[in-house]
Amino acid sequence: MDAILTVLHLYSASYNPTWSSNLAGWMLPPTIMFALLELLSMQQKRAFKKKPKNNGKILDTGLWGIVRNPNYIVSHAWRFTQGVALFGWPGLLFGWGMLKDAIDNQIPGVEWYMQRKYGEKYDAYKAKVPYRLIPGIY
Template identity: 40%
Template structure:
């Protein structure tokens, strides 16, 4: 399956059938709402931050990893969060969670990914998203996020135990270098995925662009620039949880998935629908994911 909900296609005729590169989750070319699918997606994705909180703060992760014979970073000692880094952010709501900063950052990433994907479905996508697709995409994201949470709390893999520590600008808060790098990549990747999806929706909503391929904004950089954004923030998530090795594994997995499956599905769909226009767009924008690289 694709590692994220595939991007919404442009408006027009029904999509051609895909052959040779697997089956797409989205009903491409079917432009109608699916209330059950939307409700399923919103419900399941909204549960994920609650699950991650249980893993990171309520002992679910500790219990499971201990049963597997793994050592876990203790959360509390004499009622105080265990961490070489301050956990107080000065924001009452966040501090009430009483989490060390690395765990708080990972919980924020899980929450942000939920908000972003619900925004994608309800505000930028026009195509039908059935319950089966909603369940598959939600399950994938929950599994990946949970694995990251387990990596963070295990002493063998936690990025929170890495050195050196860096100070967050403008604060006295300190985090490990992988945590800081991962957080920055997460923000950049989220923007690089979300902004082009908004640009495409606005482009396709304009009557004068009917039947055209969106080449506006970031779509003039790379043909699947939102996939690049997803790969970046997912990699950052992995680095913030399990350090450089975990980040490399996450990056390799998503690059492979996009290069050998998702991009093939989109290329087949767009070729069948737009013909020579798509060929010309690929000439004008030769890069698939990262401008100047790939």
Template identity: 30%
Template sequence: MTIVEYLQALLAMALALSLLMAAAWVVQQRTGNSGWVDTIWTFSIGLVGTLGAIWPAGGAAPNARQWLVAVLVATWSLRLGSHVAVRSRGVADDPRYAEYARQWGAAAPRRMFLFLQQQAWGSSPLLFAMFVAAHAPAIGLRLQDYLGILVLLAGIAGEALADAQLKAFRADPANKGKVCDVGLWRWSRHPNYFFEWVCWLSYPVIALSFDNPWGLASLLAPVLMYWFLVHVTGIPPLEQQMLRSRGERYRAYQARTSAFFPLPPHNGTAA
């Protein structure tokens, strides 16, 4: 593929995601439940990423690696999107986005639209990582392609386990008002976020090779996802909400538990 073809694909995927997130804004405005934003984002990344993976290169039919990446993207999207959809259906609003709306005041509808468009365009490198992995020039599947499968499945399995442990903890009436610190949650305050990040490592594993200079672009996926989860839309607003609702219990949890990477619990200041 030529540079022009790569850039055309990137622009097409970014525009498609922008339109889909505009639709997410309409849903959020009409339902009043911003939890659907994350659901639509996940399914949108899955849809656009899958189509990008099987995008015909030079008019040729999709090869084995393109179909492999398409299946990986779809599997990730369906698992996570379904989980977020079930979670969103059971709440009136996502507390993170609700707090943004409170801060924005009367400008909330306009600010939310701009926020979602920023999210769409900022997610374009994630789509491009999928595209670059799918269109790696090597003929036939290689050992690293199978390793990429294992990395993504490990991420999905870890995230699903963390979600299940949190759901079981919350379902027990005896745990009302407490902080979940069992299972994976004893080792990380956000093990679901950690394993979500692991999923995005699969695309560089597939894409990076000496005959694929575009493979370096796939590294943007785990780098950006780490930044989003740890510094922007993931941990910061969620932990602010947990401190408001759990207070000193959550501060004590912060002091003994790693924020992101799973590590043995410890005593001392917050990680």
């Protein structure tokens, strides 16, 4: 689905008065990097869950050992850079809105679910990995 949206946005970008080829060029490398990091975070999670010995455990290695929700931050960063590349400067507002939604709504829901499901194990994980999204900040 993301690939289809990207193609549609690229097609329509040439008709967008706020679109800039320079800005799109600058945003392409981080967009690709964040897309690859999202794939990596999901691959790490999938590989962890696939092993029966990890049943009932919390993934706390790799990207998941740096922040508790790496899939959210790289996904939002990817869409943020993609939005700027495809929509120009108004994409900054779109990206900020998505990040604010993650901080205000999505992450608290995930935290509540994990706390309820894992209890003390999740408390230990939060002590080991104190940041939800951005290392050193949040």
